[in-house]
Amino acid sequence: MSGHLACIGVGMMLGAHLTPRARGHLEAAEVLFALVSDPLVEHWLATLHPGLRSLQGHYAEGRPRPQSYRAMVDSILAEVRAGRRVVAAFYGHPGVFARVPHAAIAAAREAGFEAVMEPGISAADCLYADLGLDPGQHGCAHYEATQLLIEARRLDVHAWLVLWQVGLAGDRSHAVRESTPAQRQELVDRLLRDYPAQHPVTLYEAATLPVGRPRIDTVPLAALATAPLSMATTAVLPPRGRAPQAGVGNPC
Ligand SMILES: C[S@@+](CC[C@H](N)C(=O)[O-])C[C@H]1O[C@@H](n2cnc3c(N)ncnc32)[C@H](O)[C@@H]1O
Known part of the structure; x- marks a missing residue:
């Protein structure tokens, strides 16, 4: 079957993180979908491929995100099934804390089409660089913030802890x-089981424009819910x- 899907990452910074391989996919695309964090990035991608179709329209106020994600996957798959060379571009790395690329690739493969993922520079990659954090030094765990509240997990307090979607x-x-401060307080209360109230929490936002600077603010854990x-x-x-x-003799 001739349909083909490539889910590519365009990195975090507008125009600066696109790999030659991802650009190659973009240039070969018959249909380009995009789900990026910033309208400027979408605009830039549209200059590389004027027919760009934004997936943002699937989000709607009050619509549960899993429903929007399914609609995005369906849109992408419809074009693959129609036999087109489809590229779906996502900000950061398409495989990092991102459901649609994984689901679209799995669905395309299940339907018998070739589907590939092309990595990009994720928020984690920028974070390691901007904070000077080597995940190999003490170990490093990554969680979606709400997942920590839903699942009973043991945290390794001797490793770095990176919490994604902390704003939700x-x-x-x-x-x-x-989310509301009261909902965020649930996360603080969970973390207080393992860390002291004064434990530092760095709030990080990678720069998304070449002229921008990353946000690096540190607050005590007790102040996280209202930060x-x-x-x-x-x-x-x-x-x-x-x-x-x-x-000696301890297998750990
Ligand atoms: C759905 S995930 C997407 C991650 C993306 N696929 C990546 O590779 O970085 C969204 C979360 O990524 C993180 N994120 C997104 N933009 C960011 C930025 N500019 N700086 C730091 N983290 C960011 C936040 O934790 C945010 O809640």
Whole structure:
């Protein structure tokens, strides 16, 4: 079958993070879909491929995001099934904390089409660079913030903790663009089980324009629920002390 799907990442910074391979897919696209964080990025992509079809229209106030995601996958798959060479461009890395690219690729493959993912520079990659954080030094765990409230998990406090979608922490409707301070307090209360109230939390937002600067603000954990958070904020907690050394004969 001739339909083909490539889900590509365009990175975080407008015009600066597109890999030659991702650009190659863009140039070969018969149909280009895009789901990016900023209208300027969408505008820039439209200059590379004038027929760009934005997936943003599938979001609607009050509509649960899983419903919007299904509609996005259906739009993408309809073009693949029609035999076209389809590219779907996503900001950051298409495989990092992003459901639509994974679901679209799985659906295309299940239907017998070739589908590939082309990596991009994610918010995590920018974070490692801007905060000077090496995830290999003490270990590093990444969670979606609300997932920590829904699932009973043990945190490794000796590793870095990176919390995604912290601006939506505590929201279970999946239908709003930000959670309330009371809902965010649930996250604070969960973290207070493992960290002291004064433990630093860095609020990070990567620069998305070449002239911009990243946001790097540090607040005590106790103040997280009332700190300014956006859809683009990722929270980072440093390790709480060094991990104990494994004793002789201890398999850990
Ligand atoms: C749905 S995920 C998309 C992540 C994206 N696929 C990537 O590769 O970075 C959205 C979350 O990514 C993080 N994020 C998005 N834009 C960001 C930015 N400019 N700086 C830091 N984190 C960001 C935030 O945690 C946000 O809630």
